[in-house]
Amino acid sequence: MKLTVEQIDKIDVVLDKLGLDFLDFKLEIKDHIACEVEEEIEMNQSDFNSAFILVLERWESKLVLTESLLISNKRSFPKIVIDQLFKRFLIYNITLAVSILFGVLIYINFLKDFVNDSLYVNFFNWIFISCFLIFSAFKLIIYFKKIKTSYSYMFNQNFWLFTLYFVFVFLWDTSFMSVLTFLVLIAISPFLMYSFYKHQHFVKKYQLL
Amino acid sequence: MKLLEEQGRMYGYEITQKVKEITKGELNITEGALYPALHKLEAEGLLDVEVERVDNRLRKYYKLTEKGTTETVNRLAELEEFIKNMQTIVNPKLSY
Structure with missing residues (x-):
């Protein structure tokens, strides 16, 4: 039946x-x-x-609802979802931490002398602004489709982190922050693009029906 | 992967039932093991996914990609070799 x-x-x-x-x-x-x-x-x-x-x-x-601080501190997910998201978020968090650490070391050892170069600072800021605008457009596309996937969740999490950092940088803009801006950009952007691509790929298949 | 090679395309529940049938109930693949494995193979590009509306709901079918078909042949050959070696170890033919 x-x-x-x-x-x-x-x-x-x-x-x-x-x-x-x-x-x-x-x-x-x-x-x-x-x-x-x-x-x-x-x-x-x-x-x-x-x-x-x-x-x-x-x-x-x-x-059964399970919590994982690595994935979210606000909500819990069914265990079958947590088990699969855990690895994805672990890779993301490790990449982010390593990129920032690596960047800070590069800054301390090599870039410290260039911090007052306005051309150098402006270069980082303009790349950051351009990326922010592109990702904001991605965010709007996801929002208007109204389809929730694990990839849109990952995109949103990264996007808010990116936005928070964006606001922070323009409130407290120093050259060191510009270096960090670039590092955060390098670390988060691939995840944002990957999440958006995977979400759109799923939505496309789903909406054909 | 061997099942998918034989059947063309299959959905999750169908795979669990087929495995149960082939092994006469000896092997029971749980959903907690099956779906992560399928998603991993999909992420590696070995499986492709088709979504279809069947019996008032959407169904996700998995099928082997070209890369997946080649990989299945390789992995099966590796498995056969492994089984052969195990048989040799467990049941060695004594030669004088």
Whole structure:
């Protein structure tokens, strides 16, 4: 027996309530759960609600809300999502930390004498402003599509960090900050571009339907 | 990957059921292991994804890319070699 649209919607609502709101994860987990529910109904002649509860019990350990400070200090995610996002965020955080450390060392050893060169400072600032404008446009595209994926979440997190840094730099602009600006830019930009690309790639496939 | 090579394209639940069927219930791939593995292969460019509307919902199908097909052949050859070596170690033929 195939599930009706209403029954599929019910699964969708329950998964949302369980914190599974990233479409790139929810899409296949919803289908998997729906397949198991259909099998349960067919095998044991049970009704939708009992079958759904039984399947949810089987999924409990994978859907239990788990926290990870590496990913977010504001919200928790189902374990199956955390397990996959952890590695992605670990690589990101390590890259960011290493880039900044490496940059500070370069600044202390080689760039200190150039800090008063306004051409050099302006160069960094203009690159930063250009990138900020490009990423703001990306952010608007993601916002208006209204589709939430793990990649849009990663983009948003990085974007707010980038914005915070952008505001900070223009409030307290010194040459050392310009060097750091460039380093943050180098560290965050690839992640912002990658997240945007992956999100758009998913949205394109999803919206063809 | 071997299953995908044989079947063309498959979705998550189908893979778990097929593995259960082939191994007569001996091997049970959990969702917690299957999806991360599929996503990793997808990120490595070995699998491609197609999303289709089936039975009132969206379904994600996985299929091997060209690179994935080549990699499957290589990995299967490596696995066969490994099994052969293990058999030699476990069950050595004594020669005088």
